[in-house]
Amino acid sequence: MPFIPHTRDDVQAMLDTIGVSGIEELFDEIPDRLRISGLDGVPEALGEQGVGRLMMTRSEQDGRPLCFIGAGAYDHHIPAAVWEIATRGEFYSAYTPYQAEASQGTLQLIYEFQTMMARLMAMDVSNASLYDGASALAEAVLMAIRANRKSKSRKVLMPVTVHPNYRKTTDTIVQNQSIEIVEIPYDPSGGHTTLDSLAAHAGSDIAAVVIPQPNFFGVLEDVDEITDWAHQQGALVIAVVNPVAMALLKPPGEWGENGADIVCGEGQPLGVPLSSGGPYFGFMCTTSKLVRQMPGRIVGATVDRDDRRGYALTLQAREQHIRRSKATSNICTNQGLMVTAATIHMAIVGPEGLRQAALQSHANTNRLVQALTANEHVDKVFDRPCFHEAVLRFNLNLNMKGILRPLHAHNLLPGYELGTDYSELDNALLVCATEARSDEDIDLYAGHLNRIIERQTTAGCPVQPKM
Amino acid sequence: MSNVPTELKYTRSHEWLRTNDDGTVTVGITDHAQEQLGDMVYVEVPEVGQEVVANDACAVVESVKAASDVYAPVGGEVVEINESLADNPDAVNRDAFGDGWIMKLQLGDAGQLDALLDAAEYDAFVASEA
Numbered sequence: 001m002p003f004i005p006h007t008r009d010d011v012q013a014m015l016d017t018i019g020v021s022g023i024e025e026l027f028d029e030i031p032d033r034l035r036i037s038g039l040d041g042v043p044e045a046l047g048e049q050g051v052g053r054l055m056m057t058r059s060e061q062d063g064r065p066l067c068f069i070g071a072g073a074y075d076h077h078i079p080a081a082v083w084e085i086a087t088r089g090e091f092y093s094a095y096t097p098y099q100a101e102a103s104q105g106t107l108q109l110i111y112e113f114q115t116m117m118a119r120l121m122a123m124d125v126s127n128a129s130l131y132d133g134a135s136a137l138a139e140a141v142l143m144a145i146r147a148n149r150k151s152k153s154r155k156v157l158m159p160v161t162v163h164p165n166y167r168k169t170t171d172t173i174v175q176n177q178s179i180e181i182v183e184i185p186y187d188p189s190g191g192h193t194t195l196d197s198l199a200a201h202a203g204s205d206i207a208a209v210v211i212p213q214p215n216f217f218g219v220l221e222d223v224d225e226i227t228d229w230a231h232q233q234g235a236l237v238i239a240v241v242n243p244v245a246m247a248l249l250k251p252p253g254e255w256g257e258n259g260a261d262i263v264c265g266e267g268q269p270l271g272v273p274l275s276s277g278g279p280y281f282g283f284m285c286t287t288s289k290l291v292r293q294m295p296g297r298i299v300g301a302t303v304d305r306d307d308r309r310g311y312a313l314t315l316q317a318r319e320q321h322i323r324r325s326k327a328t329s330n331i332c333t334n335q336g337l338m339v340t341a342a343t344i345h346m347a348i349v350g351p352e353g354l355r356q357a358a359l360q361s362h363a364n365t366n367r368l369v370q371a372l373t374a375n376e377h378v379d380k381v382f383d384r385p386c387f388h389e390a391v392l393r394f395n396l397n398l399n400m401k402g403i404l405r406p407l408h409a410h411n412l413l414p415g416y417e418l419g420t421d422y423s424e425l426d427n428a429l430l431v432c433a434t435e436a437r438s439d440e441d442i443d444l445y446a447g448h449l450n451r452i453i454e455r456q457t458t459a460g461c462p463v464q465p466k467m
Numbered sequence: 468m469s470n471v472p473t474e475l476k477y478t479r480s481h482e483w484l485r486t487n488d489d490g491t492v493t494v495g496i497t498d499h500a501q502e503q504l505g506d507m508v509y510v511e512v513p514e515v516g517q518e519v520v521a522n523d524a525c526a527v528v529e530s531v532k533a534a535s536d537v538y539a540p541v542g543g544e545v546v547e548i549n550e551s552l553a554d555n556p557d558a559v560n561r562d563a564f565g566d567g568w569i570m571k572l573q574l575g576d577a578g579q580l581d582a583l584l585d586a587a588e589y590d591a592f593v594a595s596e597a
Contacts (some may be wrong), residue, residue, distance in 0.1 A: 149514050292509065292529075317509070317534040326527075326536065 062276060063411065066441055068368070070218070070389045070432030071416035072133065072163050073277070074269045076244065076357055077436045078341075079348050082271045086341040093336060100313050106336070107311035110299045113343040120246050120346075120354075121239075121263045122253025123285035127296030129334040133266025134169035136282030137162070137210070137240055139295045139331070140264040141174055141181075143286075144208035144236045146328060147261070147293040151234060153205035159184040159193040161215035162240060164421035188424075191219040191382030191391065195229055206235040211260070213241045213249065217430065218365070218389025219382050220249070227256030236261040243283065244269045245387045247354035248362070252285075262286050262294075271345025272338050281335030281342065292318055295329040360435035361388035364442065368433040371446035377453050381428055389432045391418065391425065394453075400427055406452050412445060470498040472564055476540065476580060477589035483564060484540045484583060491546055491571045496528060496537060498563040499593050504530040507556040512548040513570060519545060521579060526569050528559060541579040543572035 006014075011023070020026060046054065067075045085091070090105060100107060110128045117126035130136040141156050158167060158181050171181060182201065187194045192215065209230035214220050223239075230237045239252035239260040246252075252260035268280040286294050292315065300314030320327040346354065365388045372378050372392060381391040392415070394403060400417060407414040415429035422428075433442060471477075476484040481500035485493040501507070511527040519525045524536035525545070548570050552558060559567035574580075584592060 149517075292511065317529045323534045326524075326534070 065408075065411050065413045066437075066444070067274070067413045068431050068433060068437070068445060069413045069416050070434075071216070071430055072165065072266060073274055073280070074242075074244070074361075074388075074432065074434055075274055075436050076269055076271075076361075076434050078271050078273060078345060081348055082341055082345045085344050086337065091337070091340045101311075104311055107299050107313075109340055109343055110297075110334075110336075111301060111311050112347070113339050114299060116343065116346045117243075117283050118285055120243060120251065121241070121285045122251035122259070123263055124253075124288040125291050125294070125298065126283065126285040127294055127298050127334075129267065129336075129339045130264075130282035130284055130296055130331060131335060132278070132280045132282045133240070133264070133268075134163070134166040134282075135173065136264035136266075136284050137166045137238070138170040138173035139282075140238045140240075140262045140284060141170055141179065141208065141210075142177070143262060143290070143293050143295060143328070144238055145177075145179055147290045148207045148234075148236045151205050151207040153180070153207055154178055155180045155182060155204070155206050156238075157182050157184050157198065157201060157206055157209045157230075157235070159186065159210060159212065159215070159221075160422075161186045161191070161193055161217060161219070161221070162210055162212045163216045166240065186215075186217075189382065190384040191215070191217040192221050192384050193226065195222070195225055198226065198229060202229075202233065204233075206230070206233050208236040208238050208262075209233075210238045210240060211255075213239060213252070214245055214387040214389070217382060217391050218386040218432070219384045220387065223250070223252075223255045225256070227258070227260060231256065231258055239263040239265075241265045242269060242387065243267060244354060244358050244361070247351065248358040249387070259287075261290060267335075267338065267342050270342040272341055279335060279338055281338035291315065293328050294318070295331050297329075297331075297334055357435050358388070361433070362386075364388070364433035364435060364437050365390060365431070367439070368431060368437070368442050368445070371442050372431070372449060374446070375450055375453055377457065378449070381425070388434060389430055391428050391430055393425075393428045395427075400429070402456060403449070403452055407445075407448055410448050412448065414445065414449070470564070471586045471590050471593075473586040475564065476583035476585065477592075478538065478540045478583060479592060480538045482537060482540050484580075486574070486580065487571070490574060492541065492543070492574050493568050493571050494537075494540060495563060495568040496559065497589070500535075501528075501560050501563045501567070504528060504535060505532045506530055507559045510549075510552040510556045510559060510569065512550075512552065513545045515545050515548055517545045519543065519572065521582075528569075529556075537569060539572065540583055541572065541574060543575050545570055546573045547571040 114126040130139055145154055160183050184193055184197050186192060211221055211223055211226050213223050227237050237260040241252060243265060252263040263285040265283055266280055267283045272280055284296060297313055298315050299311050302310055302312050304310045316322055318329045320330050369380055369390045373380055377395045379393050381393050404414055415431035418425035418428045418430055481497045483495055483497050487493060507528060507530050509529040513525045519539040519542060521539055521542045523539045525539045526537035528535050528537055549568050
């Protein structure tokens with residue numbers, strides 16, 4: 001059934017009115033060479049039952065493994081009430097409604113979300129969310145280039161300790177806008193970005209410096225020093241942060257003398273399940289001074305003619321439907337449903353609950369690192385403080401597969417293999433234990449790992465994993 | 468007929484220009500322009516020291532209805548901006564030719580002024596647009 005309400009007569013009447021013979025004629029101006037007759041690689045349509053079976057089979061392949069992978073998405077506890085409330089009919093929509101002000105409940109919720117995010121980040125304003133953490137960083141880079149009018153260069157310093165996928169996404173989005181992304185190497189013993197590595201760029205015209213906190217390795221960066229250095233260079237500071245970590249660490253608005261200028265990141269840890277990688281949501285905050293350069297929608301509080309509080313989309317002169325080609329926001333949608341869940345999540349756990357989750361995640365990861373590095377063949381790679389992730393290296397002559405495959409067979413996700421993105425970190429694993437992992441879970445991981453390593457080292461031959 | 472002071476120069480994009488004794492020129496938008504745009508909520512001014520070319524979009528006036536670029540009537544270096552507009556954008560509505568000025572430019576070649584309209588020409592232009 002096509003979900004189009006017009007009858008054949010309706011369509012004919014419209015065509016007659018504008019004087020064309022058929023719908024196809026409306027597309028005449030598109031040249032033949034730009035048209036395609038079909039879509040390669042898209043399979044034949046399936047009926048509802050067929051799709052249902054296919055999706056069921058695929059979702060069963062996910063299983064319920066014990067997860068020790070973080071690497072940008074985190075398995076935190078989500079109170080049952082969060083999605084019970086978020087999926088109520090009144091909330092259950094992916095979009096801000098087109099006549100936004102007619103949905104005061106939705107706008108109020110987004111307003112609360114903005115307030116919570118701005119407070120968590122110690123920034124003046126937040127937008128109503130973006131697609132995900134990676135595209136939020138790309139948008140932050142574009143915003144910084146627009147906003148830093150003192151800088152004539154379009155150069156952005158990007159530490160390689162920023163999530164590899166965020167860097168790839170940013171490259172994809174900005175590469176054709178003559179923006180130069182300069183990668184900054186990390187310190188091999190600390191796993192952090194040093195002022196020494198930035199110093200090579202001192203005195204040159206830099207539009208912005210990106211600072212991750214914690215960085216992709218879970219390591220804490222010297223955010224105060226780097227922020228002040230960047231500001232001395234006339235650059236804006238873009239913070240990419242884990243929102244849960246901000247319940248514990250110094251928020252970007254308080255970094256250095258003057259704080260970060262733009263803050264962005266992935267909102268998934270705030271009440272959104274891992275869910276095979278999405279949908280998640282990106283967030284962005286900034287200062288009042290730069291708010292007109294911020295992309296995305298912003299909800300403001302106002303009063304109606306009877307002086308009652310109401311909510312409205314505000315600062316819309318930034319947006320494409322008013323500003324046209326000069327718009328500073330070309331994103332007029334947000335991840336409404338994910339933001340709904342995040343807002344309810346934050347409201348339920350409260351500031352103290354968020355802090356507890358952060359503290360316990362930190363403690364659990366420390367416990368995990370201790371349990372795993374108790375084995376003489378496993379070492380912690382970086383010596384700097386971490387939040388809730390750490391890099392471990394396996395000092396074995398065998399490749400990682402011989403260790404990881406049997407762990408997978410035990411229904412355990414042991415960590416993220418860093419060799420894929422960092423060739424110098426071959427045989428290294430990024431591990432994470434959130435507050436949702438118990439002591440038993442950690443002991444189970446350590447137990448399996450010790451047995452597997454022992455078999456490898458004593459047998460002196462590659463392990464054949466039992467599947 | 469709207470308010471069009473005779474001592475000023477004008478553009479077809481509704482900016483006004485006043486030549487000052489010190490070789491600078493003051494630029495703003497006309498009373499007619501502010502009337503069309505409605506209540507101002509924000510004026511984005513250029514940076515002092517910025518070099519602008521004639522017809523460059525170098526400022527933005529944002530009203531409750533629209534955001535419009537302000538074009539430089541002549542080329543030159545921005546030597547001063549009206550910082551009070553940050554807190555009082557409505558000065559553009561109240562006094563477009565006075566307190567509502569946007570920027571001062573160091574005029575390079577005075578010959579550039581010849582291309583601009585005088586008050587009578589601007590008035591006629593506005594009438595023709597209506």
